[in-house]
Amino acid sequence: MTMTVQTLAPLLTEKLLSSFGKTVDEATNKEVFQSICLLMKESIHPNWQTTQQKYVEAESKQVYYFSMEFLLGRLVETNLLNAGELDLYKDTLSSMGFNPEEVFHEELDAGLGNGGLGRLAACFLDSLSSLQLPGHGMGIRYKYGLFQQKVVDGHQVELPDNWLRDEYMWETKREEKAIEVRFGGTVETTYEDDKLVFHHHDYERVLAIPYDVPIVGFENKTVNTLRLWSAESTTNHFHFNSSRGHDYYHYLDYKRSVEKISEFLYPDDSYYEGKILRLKQQYFLVSAGLQSILRRFKKQYKCFDLLPEKIVLQINDTHPSLIVPELMRILLDDEGLSWEQAWKITEKTVAYTNHTTLSEALEKWPEAMIEDLFPRLYMIIHEINERFCKMLWFDFPELREQIPAMAIISYGNIHMAHLAMVGSFSINGVARLHTDILKNRVMKPFNIVYPDRFNNKTNGITHRRWLLNVNPDLADEITKTIGDQWIKKPEFLKNLQSFATNPELQENIAKVKHENKKKLATFIKDQYGITINDQSIVDVHIKRLHGYKRQLLNLFHIIYLYNQCIENPSLDLYPRTFIFGAKAAPGYTFAKHVIKLINAVAEKVNNHPHVRDKVKVVFMENYQVSLAERIIPAADVSEQISTASKEASGTGNMKLMMNGALTIGTEDGANVEIRERVGAENIFTFGLSSEEVFSHQHRGDYRARDYYNNDSRIKQIMDLLVNEHFSNDDVEFKDIFYSLLFNNDEYFVLKDFDSYISAQQAVELTYRNQSSWLQKSIINIAHSGYFSSDRTIQQYAKDIWNIKPQR
Structure with a gap:
């Protein structure tokens, strides 16, 4: 029997009563969330048992994926989506007087991972089940996750991530x-x-x-x-x-x-x-x-x-x-x-x-x-x-x-x-260049x-979570345009490319992006008290904080814009909002200094009368899957600026392109394959190549100090780090200054600076032509289907594991 709002609401009401002794009027959002989980488990568990029995009866070859991390995020929406009941539950909750988003957010992110390694493992498990392949995960049930990040006076502070303080419902x-x-x-x-x-x-x-x-x-x-x-x-x-x-x-x-x-x-x-x-x-x-x-x-x-x-x-x-x-x-x-x-x-x-x-x-x-x-x-x-x-x-x-x-x-x-x-x-390996x-x-x-x-098995992401679930309005526009085959066969997204210049589709996708920006702006205002322009370019850098990922290069560009706006208050700069989300390992002092610098720069930029209407900087604390799900649908620009040869693949680049963001990046990891698929004109590539990085390292001919001495922009930026402009003393950011000059800039930040500035100028120039920008955005979405983890897992299954679907 097909479930409807009329049949589901009484079941949910009964579950609230039997499990918590509460009526609908008395129930809290958490109790409603837990009741949903209990109902879902009643339908999941028989299928779970049957699946395992089928594998035994068919003597199926099975894969066991051992990983120290499985960054699952919240599972309630994923499980409802995969069961085909997400919209039904949303409608039912609304009819009962509850806000579905508030109810779903009662689930804490499972503290089972840190970054891309763990999220990849979670995407792989989703694809294994969705492709009906016999594959399972093996991990550790950590009582505490990596840590809960708080920002106090601009500094990262680590608090216990006690994600198991409530019963883990799944x-x-x-x-x-x-x-x-x-x-x-x-x-x-x-x-x-x-x-x-x-x-x-x-x-x-x-x-x-x-x-x-x-x-x-x-x-x-x-x-x-x-x-x-x-x-x-x-x-x-x-x-x-x-x-x-x-x-x-x-x-x-x-x-x-x-x-x-x-x-x-x-x-x-x-x-x-x-x-x-x-x-x-x-x-x-x-x-x-x-x-x-x-x-x-x-x-x-x-x-x-x-x-x-x-x-x-x-x-x-x-x-x-x-x-x-x-x-x-x-x-x-x-x-x-x-x-x-x-x-x-x-x-x-x-x-x-x-x-x-x-x-x-x-x-x-x-x-x-x-x-x-x-x-x-x-x-x-x-x-x-x-x-x-x-x-x-x-x-x-x-x-x-x-x-x-x-x-x-x-x-x-x-x-x-x-x-x-x-x-x-x-x-x-996990990207062709990496392999x-x-x-x-x-x-x-x-x-x-x-x-x-x-x-080689180039990484992928589950398009069900990272497009269908986190950006339903964009998913609806895609389905209206090319049908819904792409949901089960993401390679069909490529059919969207022939509509890239369609004015109606461009307009509709622009509306979806603007609505997502408004939602993110509301969240940022509520959480951080910062007002951002929902018409601005949303430029996001969301990943683990490490020297090779070069959040510092992004920050140097922001300081460059800051200096320009002060020198020329009438500068015609298209408004831009820079969003950072990153955790630094507790013992990684340099990365912690970068977080402090991001927040110090944000304080200056967001409050300067000549700058704040053109540039905003937001560091969103405690970056995790559920926060990424808020940020990614609103992004225009995807920062993938690692030192070439250092990033194995990256998967944030795939999630962002799938949601219509354009990549600014080096020829590193999967960026290379993204560029090949979307075309050089639909990505902003800059900087040293991997071979050039290896060549400099082999010859030992790179001199960071030459760039400091010969590029006035770099000198002006770096001097601000040690002249108390962003701090009350001249030593707080000296480690960053010294790492670039005295440790010879291990990750070539100064070397790539000029090329990066030129690429960022191309980003702004392109964005001003909205039709051209939206065309490029649609082309990126169209080619993102290749980067579904379904494709990756099918390649693992065929080329490595030799496992077959068990229908």
């Missing part, structure tokens, strides 16, 4: 499926029946409790699983001694040490204890997830030779690389396989996605730390390394001099990326050894 605790994870201890080696046997003694026991979250496919009844592991302690896992009266306090210490494992996302690893905790987190995820997968596998299949035919373990970045030795441990010690058998299975089961070219992000851990925490795994890693290095010596004599640089264990460190590459059957850099530069020797393993 999870189901599976205590009966708990797994024991072991840390530390000693390994005893014995011979039994002429076979080497390893016994693990005196280890610390940690109980891993799974909490399952359903991932609902779009209008297809498929429901896959995100399994989140929580580290918990029980008295059963602590050995009390009645003769020791202080055992109770030992137990409390043990309980606290266990629970810390899943307490915080990314503990500070700038000190020894933080490193230990982060490494324990990684093994906790790997061991719990892998044991649960193999437990289920053994129930269905008796022979482990079938494992590569039925299971794929996808490593999302280097964090879960311990999957390789942990799988070997289980196959060797628990299942009694020979080394050759176990290695053959492991190599064919594990796949690795690399997300970075930055050497500091390619994890390495002290050898002694691994040996202490995981004594058996250390033995296995050592053996993998010995065999790998021996293979290089005999089979690749041309690489003998590079063995120390390629070894998994070298100079007292264990290199996790090397471990992942040696133990995987697939190694993929080329991996193959030809960063991991060139490994590409020589394993040429068949390297491949």
Whole structure:
């Protein structure tokens, strides 16, 4: 029976009464939200169970996506949208006297991720379910997210992100499926029946409790699983001694040490204890997830030779690389396989996605730390390394001099990326340029050894959330123009290109953008007391704050405009609103100084009588998925200005182009592929190329001070950093000043400044011709379908995972 407002309203009313003892008139928005979740779960759970049963009956090959992050955002609207009931619930809530947006915003963003890595994982799970592919996520149920960011006197202040203070409505605790994870201890080696046997003694026991979250496919009844592991302690896992009266306090210490494992996302690893905790987190995820997968596998299949035919373990970045030795441990010690058998299975089961070219992000851990925490795994890693290095010596004599640089264990460190590459059957980058850099530069020797393993899978985003859900009015205009096939087949968005010059479509899309700007302006006024011009160009830079992402370059352009307006109050400058959203890692001092500078510049710009009507700057605190959903539909300009060769892909660039923003960016990451698809005339490209960056780094011929001395604009901007113009003293921003001049501007901010200013001038000139701007905007929307995560996942499924849809 088709649900209507008339049939849904009584169900919601009954759920409020049975769950909270409240009538509609008495209920709070939170109680209404929770009642919606309870109703949704009643329809989701049968499909969830049926989906899993189908996979078992069909003996489907399944992929398990291991990631330290899953940045889900709010799920209530996504689940309602995918169930085909979002409009129904909105209409029902309105008829009952509730504001749907206020009700939906009662759900807190799940604190399970930080940035693009985690949001990509969430988009991938959505696409797996929507394409009816058997794929699931494995993550950690962090009690606290990265942190809640507050801005106090312009400074970032970190507060606990206690997103679990209320019940997380979508999870189901599976205590009966708990797994024991072991840390530390000693390994005893014995011979039994002429076979080497390893016994693990005196280890610390940690109980891993799974909490399952359903991932609902779009209008297809498929429901896959995100399994989140929580580290918990029980008295059963602590050995009390009645003769020791202080055992109770030992137990409390043990309980606290266990629970810390899943307490915080990314503990500070700038000190020894933080490193230990982060490494324990990684093994906790790997061991719990892998044991649960193999437990289920053994129930269905008796022979482990079938494992590569039925299971794929996808490593999302280097964090879960311990999957390789942990799988070997289980196959060797628990299942009694020979080394050759176990290695053959492991190599064919594990796949690795690399997300970075930055050497500091390619994890390495002290050898002694691994040996202490995981004594058996250390033995296995050592053996993998010995065999790998021996293979290089005999089979690749041309690489003998590079063995120390390629070894998994070298100079007292264990290199996790090397471990992942040696133990995987697939190694993929996340944009074509990124993959080329991996193959030809960063991991060139490994590409020589394993040429068949390297491949590219350009990232994508789920268009259902990032267009259909967050920008419904734009989605309606698209559907009116080309039909609704694009919703299930995003490649059909390309049909929009033939309407790019259509005056009616341009006018309608301009109206949608203006309405989105008005909504954002209202939100900014309410939250920050800043009035922005809803007719201005909305220029957004929303991503993790890091030197290579170059928020500083954007800020230098703003200061340049500020200086121009002061020098020439009658300057004809099209009004522009610059919006920043970014968190700096707690220990990343430089990034925190940039946040302070953004807010200091905003204070000057927004209050100067000659500037404030032409330029506004807003730093929106606590950037997360739900905030991105407000900003992106209103954006005109998408800042993708990373130093070329540093950004693996980027996905913010895809979300913004899908909503009609034009990109200003370097030839980096997926920007290159966006440019190829939309055409050079529909994107604003500037700056050094990757090859030019590599060339400067190789020759060592870049001199930042020359740009400071020879470009009066740069000198004027930088001098303002240290002459108390933006601060009460001349030292607050000296670290930024010195990083550019005395540390020689690692990310080429000054080198690209002139090119960036020219590109920004082209942005303004183009925007003044609204017909031309809207034509370019529509072309960007039309080509954004390629960057749907559906396309990415279909490529993974075909080229790497070899999994098929289960209808």
